[in-house]
Amino acid sequence: MLEHGGRLRRAAHHYRIPLADWLDLSTGINPCAYPLPSIPEAAWQRLPEEDDGLERAAAAYYGSAELLPVAGSQAAIQALPALIPGARVSLLAPSYAEHAHAWRLRQPRLYAAHTLEAAIDSSDVVVLVHPNNPTGVRFERDQLLDWHARLAQRGGWLIIDEAFIDSDPPAGSASLAAVAGRPGLVVLRSLGKFFGLAGARVGFVLAPAPLRLQLADLLGPWTVSGPARHVAQTALADRAWQQAARQRLAADSQRLAQVLQAAGLGTPSGPALFQSLDHAQAEALHDALARHGILTRLFAADAHGPARLRFGLPPDENGWLRLQRALDSLPEALLSNPISAPLLP
Ligand SMILES: Cc1ncc(COP(=O)(O)O)c(C=O)c1O
Numbered sequence: 001m002l003e004h005g006g007r008l009r010r011a012a013h014h015y016r017i018p019l020a021d022w023l024d025l026s027t028g029i030n031p032c033a034y035p036l037p038s039i040p041e042a043a044w045q046r047l048p049e050e051d052d053g054l055e056r057a058a059a060a061y062y063g064s065a066e067l068l069p070v071a072g073s074q075a076a077i078q079a080l081p082a083l084i085p086g087a088r089v090s091l092l093a094p095s096y097a098e099h100a101h102a103w104r105l106r107q108p109r110l111y112a113a114h115t116l117e118a119a120i121d122s123s124d125v126v127v128l129v130h131p132n133n134p135t136g137v138r139f140e141r142d143q144l145l146d147w148h149a150r151l152a153q154r155g156g157w158l159i160i161d162e163a164f165i166d167s168d169p170p171a172g173s174a175s176l177a178a179v180a181g182r183p184g185l186v187v188l189r190s191l192g193k194f195f196g197l198a199g200a201r202v203g204f205v206l207a208p209a210p211l212r213l214q215l216a217d218l219l220g221p222w223t224v225s226g227p228a229r230h231v232a233q234t235a236l237a238d239r240a241w242q243q244a245a246r247q248r249l250a251a252d253s254q255r256l257a258q259v260l261q262a263a264g265l266g267t268p269s270g271p272a273l274f275q276s277l278d279h280a281q282a283e284a285l286h287d288a289l290a291r292h293g294i295l296t297r298l299f300a301a302d303a304h305g306p307a308r309l310r311f312g313l314p315p316d317e318n319g320w321l322r323l324q325r326a327l328d329s330l331p332e333a334l335l336s337n338p339i340s341a342p343l344l345p
Helices: 008-015 041-045 054-062 073-082 097-102 113-122 141-152 209-219 226-237 239-262 282-290 317-328
Strands: 067-070 089-092 109-111 125-129 157-161 185-190 203-206 274-278 297-299 308-312
Touching: 008 282, 041 226, 054 067, 054 203, 054 226, 067 073, 067 209, 073 097, 073 157, 073 185, 073 203, 073 209, 089 097, 089 113, 109 113, 113 125, 113 141, 125 141, 141 157, 203 209, 239 274, 239 317, 282 297, 282 308
Parallel strands: 089 109, 089 125, 125 157, 157 185
Antiparallel strands: 067 203, 185 203, 274 308, 297 308
8 A cells, every 4th residue: 555645643643642633734635625415314225326416417517428436536546557558658757656556567657747748659558647746737738638639549548637626727727527538538536635525435537438338347336325426416516615615725725835935945836735845854844843743745755856745735724823833943954945956757
């Protein structure tokens, strides 16, 4: 199993700080989640059925009916390599590590965002995360469409993981969800991030019908539970909540970037739901903040990038205050941020 954010119990044990006293900034999950509707008893008691309205609500939200609900986009990330052929697999790096893990048997080549263009014509499958986690890198819509066309005309595939795109207008306008159904294109979406419903385990695969059928067959019946389907349907249809959440997240993300910058930590980058900071002393910073009961996500330096720290959004004013106080108390020696190394291909 790979390392993920959100492992609060482990941090509580390690730092001997009670679970309830932590400020968890280690994920990119919206801390102000969609408020749960009451769930009809039948959703618990009956087997889930496809015509309950979830697919319709999702089609209206994503702008395409070429979709399959899955138990979190993670379920699709793991299943796709079994269904998509091609020996030459290229992945964006650094990125959400589960993609490289899922494709590991095909020994994928890893490309930094600015070198990915060079991989397109020599690849059968290209996988990227847009906007990227943890770097926040975005791509142009025309470029993505061009990459897809070049891959598809040779029978290749472009897989775009749009888990963080819902609350990121610049990337959102480059989403390929609405053109899903074209041969050779897969778009993955998640209800875990923007809607803050990570525990419900609901995501969508937008892809051509033959691939969706194969995927549905592989994953089996009733993969998304009745209660999760009900909550997801309600959240996807609630435009007023979505609009308010987008505004709030945009303001909070700007505030987070300012707080980190004002603390002397350099210039962070990221979509609305998190800010990432390349920092030579990321590990020491992570540890210093954890001693204040603030959990961030640490990414060690590797061949694809420098060490970095990812900060999610505080849920409330108390959280902002705690973060500010912890940053104010960091020793000067931890604040210098000499990273200037370019990403390696
Ligand atoms: C980029 C990215 N894609 C997909 C996932 C999986 O999300 P879920 O399975 O909750 O939809 C994550 C989770 O952290 C992620 O960061």
